[in-house]
Amino acid sequence: xxxxxxxxxxxxxxxxxxxxxxxxxxxxxxxxxxxxxxxxxxxxxxxxxxxxxxxxxxxxxxxxxxxxxxxxxxxxxxxxxxxxxxxxxxxxxxxxxxxxxxxxxxxxxxxxxxxxxxxxxxxxxxxxxxxxxxxxxxxxxxxxxxxxxxxxxxxxxxxxxxxxxxxxxxxxxxxxxxxxxxxxxxxxxxxxxxxxxxxxxxxxxxxxxxxxxxxxxxxxxxxxxxxxxxxxxxxxxxxxxxxxxxxxxxxxxxxxxxxxxx
Amino acid sequence: xxxxxxxxxxxxxxxxxxxxxxxxxxxxxxxxxxxxxxxxxxxxxxxxxxxxxxxxxxxxxxxxxxxxxxxxxxxxxxxxxxxxxxxxxxxxxxxxxxxxxxxxxxxxxxxxxxxxxxxxxxxxxxxxxxxxxxxxxxxxxxxxxxxxxxxxxxxxxxxxxxxxxxxxxxxxxxxxxxxxxxxxxxxxxxxxxxxxxxxxxxxxxxxxxxxxxxxxxxxxxxxxxxxxxxxxxxxxxxxxxxxxxxxxxxxxxxxxxxxxxxxxxxxxxxxxxxxxxxxxxxxxxxxxxxxxxxxxxxxxxxxxxxxxxxx
Numbered sequence: 001x002x003x004x005x006x007x008x009x010x011x012x013x014x015x016x017x018x019x020x021x022x023x024x025x026x027x028x029x030x031x032x033x034x035x036x037x038x039x040x041x042x043x044x045x046x047x048x049x050x051x052x053x054x055x056x057x058x059x060x061x062x063x064x065x066x067x068x069x070x071x072x073x074x075x076x077x078x079x080x081x082x083x084x085x086x087x088x089x090x091x092x093x094x095x096x097x098x099x100x101x102x103x104x105x106x107x108x109x110x111x112x113x114x115x116x117x118x119x120x121x122x123x124x125x126x127x128x129x130x131x132x133x134x135x136x137x138x139x140x141x142x143x144x145x146x147x148x149x150x151x152x153x154x155x156x157x158x159x160x161x162x163x164x165x166x167x168x169x170x171x172x173x174x175x176x177x178x179x180x181x182x183x184x185x186x187x188x189x190x191x192x193x194x195x196x197x198x199x200x201x202x203x204x205x206x207x208x209x210x211x212x213x214x215x216x217x218x219x220x221x222x223x224x225x226x227x228x229x230x231x232x233x234x235x236x237x238x239x240x241x242x243x244x245x246x247x248x249x250x251x252x253x254x255x256x257x258x259x260x261x262x
Numbered sequence: 263x264x265x266x267x268x269x270x271x272x273x274x275x276x277x278x279x280x281x282x283x284x285x286x287x288x289x290x291x292x293x294x295x296x297x298x299x300x301x302x303x304x305x306x307x308x309x310x311x312x313x314x315x316x317x318x319x320x321x322x323x324x325x326x327x328x329x330x331x332x333x334x335x336x337x338x339x340x341x342x343x344x345x346x347x348x349x350x351x352x353x354x355x356x357x358x359x360x361x362x363x364x365x366x367x368x369x370x371x372x373x374x375x376x377x378x379x380x381x382x383x384x385x386x387x388x389x390x391x392x393x394x395x396x397x398x399x400x401x402x403x404x405x406x407x408x409x410x411x412x413x414x415x416x417x418x419x420x421x422x423x424x425x426x427x428x429x430x431x432x433x434x435x436x437x438x439x440x441x442x443x444x445x446x447x448x449x450x451x452x453x454x455x456x457x458x459x460x461x462x463x464x465x466x467x468x469x470x471x472x473x474x475x476x477x478x479x480x481x482x483x484x485x486x487x488x489x490x491x492x493x494x495x496x497x498x499x500x501x502x503x504x505x506x507x508x509x510x511x512x513x514x515x516x517x518x519x520x521x522x523x524x525x526x527x528x529x530x531x532x533x534x535x536x537x538x539x540x541x542x543x544x545x546x547x548x549x550x551x552x553x554x555x556x557x558x559x560x561x562x563x564x565x566x567x568x569x570x571x572x573x
Contacts, residue, residue, distance in 0.1 A: 051459065077461030089456035091449050102449050106461035108442050122441065169460060 004029040004205050005050070005173060010059030012045055019045040021229045022059070027173070032199050032206045034216045037226035038249060043209045044086060046226070047175050050207070051083045052076040063173070078106045082171035084162045086178045086209075092151030096142060096161050099150055100133045101126075103168025133168055140164050140194065156187040163194060173205045174198065180212055188212065192219055217241060225249065273535035285414045287534050288527055293420045295526020296427040298549075300482035301499055302506040302518035303434070304475040310451035310513050311471040312363065314374045318382040320500020322476060325389045326351055327483030327492045331400050332393040340403055344480075351476030359468045367464075386497060395494065400487035423485040430481055431519055434474070438515060447471060451513065505553035511563025520564060525549045 003026035012020045020042040027033050035043045048054040050061060052073040061069045068076055082103070091099050108125055137143055140160055145153065150161050159179060166174055179195065180188045192215050198204050210216050216223060217237040225233040225240060227249040233240050240246055277284045301319060308316040316322075329350050333343035362377050406419045438444040450457045450467045458464060486496055506525055510517025529548040537544045556563065 053455075053458070072463065073458040074461045074463040077459060083459050085455065085459070089453050089459065091452035091456060093452050094448065098445065098448075102445060102457075102462075103460050105442065105446055105449075126442075165456075165460065 002029055003027055004064060005207075006060075006062040007046070007050070008060045008062065010046070010049060010056040010061065012042075012049060012054060012056050018229050020049070020056075020226075023226065023229075023231045024059075025224050025231065025234065027205060027207060028222070029205055030199070030203045031221040032195070032208060032219055034208045034210060034220040034223045035226060036210065036213070036216055036223060040228075041226040042229040043226055044177055045229075047083065047177050047207070047209060050076075050173075051081060051175055074106075077169065080106075080169055080172045081175065082166035082169040082173070083175035084159075084166050084177055084179060086181060088155075088158050088162055090150040090158055090162055090165070093149060095147050095149055096137075096153075096164075097133065097146045099161055099165050100136060100168045101129065103165035104129045104133065104170075107170065132170075136164050136167050139167075139197070156183050156190075159183065159187075159191065160194070163191075167198065170202075171204055173207065176206065176208045176210075178209055178211065180210055180215060188215060195219060268539060269536075273539075276535055282412065282414050285412070286416075287530050289414065289416065290420075291527030291530030292523055293424050293526070294530065295523040296424055297482060297486055297499065297522070298502050298506045298526055299519045299522025300427055300430070300478055300485070301503040302510065302522055303431070303515065304478045304482070305503055305507055306510075306513065306515055306518045307434075307471050307475045307478070311447050312374075312450070312468055313371060314363070314378060315371070315512075316381075316475070317375065317378040317500070318385055319475065319479065319503065320497040321382045321385040321389075322351075322354075322479040323483045323486065323499065324492070324494065324496040325354075325385045325483075326476065326480040327400060327487040327496060328389045328393045328398075330480065330483065331398045331487065331492050334401070335398070347480055348477060351480060352473045355469050355472035355476055358472050359465060363468050364465065382497075386494070390494075397491045397493040398487075400484065400492050404488065406488070419488055423488070426481060427485065430478065431515075434478075435515060443470065502549055505549040507563070508553040509556055509563055511565045514563065514565035517563055517565030525552065528552065 005027040007023060007025045007027070010020060010023050011018070023042070023046065025033075025035075025046075035046060037043055045054060049056050052068070052071050052075065055070055059069070060067055063076075063079055063081065066079075068079065071079075091102065094102075108129060137146060140163065142157070142160060142164065145157065145161070150158055153161065163176070163179065166176075176195070180191050183191065195206060195208070196219055199206055208216070208220065220237055222235065223233075223237050223240045224231060225243070225246050227245075232245045232249055233243040235243070301323060304319040304322065305316060308314055308319070326347055330343055330347045333346055334340065338346065358381065362381060363374070366374055366377055404419050404422050406417070408415050408417045410416070436444075438447065446457070446462045447467060447470065449460075449462060450464060454464060457467075482499075483492070483496070486499065502525070503522075506518060506521040508521075509524060510519070510521025525548070529545045532544040532548050533542070
């Protein structure tokens, strides 16, 4: 299995704090890879470095062999790496439909002048993209919310719309930062279902940060564990669960042989 | 005659007795209002896209007009001068993004606001240095003549100015609502982080909005300059744009237009019909009092996005 994304020896500090230290992870194409770890372990920092919001002090990040370490977020999005945010970043004054159409921004071509001169062309392009967005709306079962401003939606639905906007990019890699944070059990199950379906239906590689250990162990192909900015374990969920270093990081010094499920 | 009659009945009687004159007053108000609208429009564009309250918008109008006049005075044809001025405003947009906005990215809004105040003084000084401080007559080839229609005297220059402003507004509205870049602009206005994550480059967007604001400033500069000459007091119309923004809402393009018209027409009618009762000068304070009333009753403005707070 070849790696679609290689994170090689990456470090990043903020002021005097080493948020991430020499972390290396290869993300296999088409898999669901979870990054877990206690609060402050550096998980979101890793995600931010992949998506270009932060740049590593040392190390390299390669997407399909191309160095993307120092690209801007907008350039990385053009390479079809999409993401969601821990605290939801939607265009709250705009409708669900507009949010999803904006997700396809980089896939559309018409510029300022051309959209005035070749009005028809721009409209045709719009229609083609609208079709894909409608498919996603069906997929996420948000048909009745099309015209609603996202700011007026309930929390769980906003998370779902944000996933939809990321999917609208037709991503090669989907980065999800706590997609189930703050959700109730039913919403969590729905979201887990969507994530699995995306992975199965479109073969999208998914990198997931999540605190709910039950979900992580259920849906991930592989798990990497960070603690205090260091990678302390990596492997299949079953291997990671019994890894002594992981148990220690989560539970402190104890004799328990397994991280509690759920 | 009682006070009530004096204030309410008298002026209305005057209006009724000479409707053609009233029409002239309203048209005059609309044309003045369009200028306020144009300046306010520049504010709104930049505020929407970058959250920056651009204090320098008024000076940008002046700077554009100065550049245009300066070029025409030095023998350039009107169209050449116009194209060159447009180019200057676009270069200015690039320079502002590079020298002011980019170094201050992620700073609190008040810092960016202060930076635009600095920009204001810089542009004022720079314009004066380049083109001199004298009052200049701007002649773009539209005759300053009047004609009669339906018993009203209408100025040809003002009429063309109004027409141009109206076209500009329609084009901008289409641009914002219907094009891909317009939608990207609205997205950036809504949430920077989210916009970046879907591949909208902030720097490009900033250059685009500052350029558009610069082009709007040229139109405003031409209209105002042709009417009352290009002079440094031009930058003060920025102060009139402020109540327009409060009235229309800081983030609304139609709000800027309607707000400008209401203030333009309102202050003219107030001045002509009610002015004599209080010794005149209503024109000077009408906009601000109206804005104050709006702040108390409807702080988001006529078209502003409703302020929703989630707890």
